[in-house]
Amino acid sequence: MKIGMFGLGFMGSTHLRALKNIPGFELAAxxxxxxxxxxxxxxxxxxxxxxxxxxFDFSNVKKFTDPWQALEDPELEAVDLCLPTHLHKPLAIxxxxxxxxxxxxxxxxxxxxxxxxxxxxxxxAGRVLMVAQVLRFHGAYRALHETAKSGRxxxxxxxxxxxxxxxxFWQRWVYDKxxxxxxxxxxxxHDADQCVWLFGIPEAVSSVGCEQLEDGIDQLHSHLYYPxxxxxxxxxxxxxxxxYPFSMEFTVVFEGGTLEYSSxxxxxxxxxxxxxxxxxxxxxxxxxQAEIEYFYECxxxxxxxxxxxxxxxxxxxxxxxxxxxxxxxNGAKVPCRM
Numbered sequence: 644m645k646i647g648m649f650g651l652g653f654m655g656s657t658h659l660r661a662l663k664n665i666p667g668f669e670l671a672a673x674x675x676x677x678x679x680x681x682x683x684x685x686x687x688x689x690x691x692x693x694x695x696x697x698x699f700d701f702s703n704v705k706k707f708t709d710p711w712q713a714l715e716d717p718e719l720e721a722v723d724l725c726l727p728t729h730l731h732k733p734l735a736i737x738x739x740x741x742x743x744x745x746x747x748x749x750x751x752x753x754x755x756x757x758x759x760x761x762x763x764x765x766x767x768a769g770r771v772l773m774v775a776q777v778l779r780f781h782g783a784y785r786a787l788h789e790t791a792k793s794g795r796x797x798x799x800x801x802x803x804x805x806x807x808x809x810x811x812f813w814q815r816w817v818y819d820k821x822x823x824x825x826x827x828x829x830x831x832x833h834d835a836d837q838c839v840w841l842f843g844i845p846e847a848v849s850s851v852g853c854e855q856l857e858d859g860i861d862q863l864h865s866h867l868y869y870p871x872x873x874x875x876x877x878x879x880x881x882x883x884x885x886x887y888p889f890s891m892e893f894t895v896v897f898e899g900g901t902l903e904y905s906s907x908x909x910x911x912x913x914x915x916x917x918x919x920x921x922x923x924x925x926x927x928x929x930x931x932q933a934e935i936e937y938f939y940e941c942x943x944x945x946x947x948x949x950x951x952x953x954x955x956x957x958x959x960x961x962x963x964x965x966x967x968x969x970x971x972x973n974g975a976k977v978p979c980r981m
Contacts, residue, residue: 647713651677667943735772744938744942755981782911804876805834849972851970892906
């Protein structure tokens with residue numbers, strides 16, 4: 644199956660590395676407005692979880708500077724959209740209209756209205772639309788989901804999700820909220836998706852925080868109110884430029900114990916209520932490769948991506964936008980109507 648990579652920044656290069664290990668996909672086209680990137684030289688690419696990039700062989704790959712022109716290529720059967728967020732909706736809809744399957748990086752779009760238009764286009768086209776919510780393929784987060792859904796530790800009593808990094812110096816477009824939705828929106832969409840996956844939509848939310856994008860500070864601390872769960876918290880955001888390390892973590896308290904994970908050196912561990920400490924074995928897989936492999940399988944069968952349904956990704960966009968907007972209410976409860 645021939646696929647086009649739209650965008651060769653950090654996420655585009657990350658997806659390219661994964662694609663090399665998926666024999667079912669043939670990289671047929673790349674899209675970038677940076678000549679060095681179209682040459683295959685992505686060695687200058689940086690990101691919050693790695694860098695520098697590497698050099699790819701694009702000698703047998705079509706090269707486009709205009710994504711709209713690339714969509715006209717009838718040979719492309721699927722596209723991987725890793726361009727800035729404001730381009731996701733129009734390009735995804737056009738690709739679907741042309742009969743192509745679409746994998747789109749998170750966030751799915753800038754707001755709920757855009758996500759609904761994308762869902763409608765996918766249904767009308769009868770093609771696969773999937774959002775690259777990579778944590779759904781991450782071993783620790785999958786284990787958390789399986790534990791919660793199995794009920795083996797009883798009901799959830801509280802949950803904390805935290806994600807932090809330095810404000811990005813390697814890509815300035817994310818500082819423009821009309822393009823990216825903002826730092827908190829772009830970063831904490833992962834954790835909002837986890838809450839949607841685990842608990843559904845909350846009854847209400849409240850947020851406090853600070854937004855000073857010019858200084859590289861964009862912080863959020865939000866409570867999500869679910870009936871029967873004592874506290875669900877999403878917290879984190881951007882810290883000062885360059886020096887602050889990336890980390891992601893969760894602590895979920897069940898009736899029978901606490902499950903905790905941190906990328907900053909604390910592996911997935913279960914702390915049982917009887918005092919036992921049990922490290923949890925999780926498969927060591929490339930979660931980016933796993934999500935793209937799953938997308939490929941869905942494309943082959945032309946079936947909806949049940950592991951990562953676009954409807955959930957749309958709800959995550961709406962929820963994250965609400966959390967960010969609620970920050971201006973300085974902790975007041977805001978009803979969640981979706």
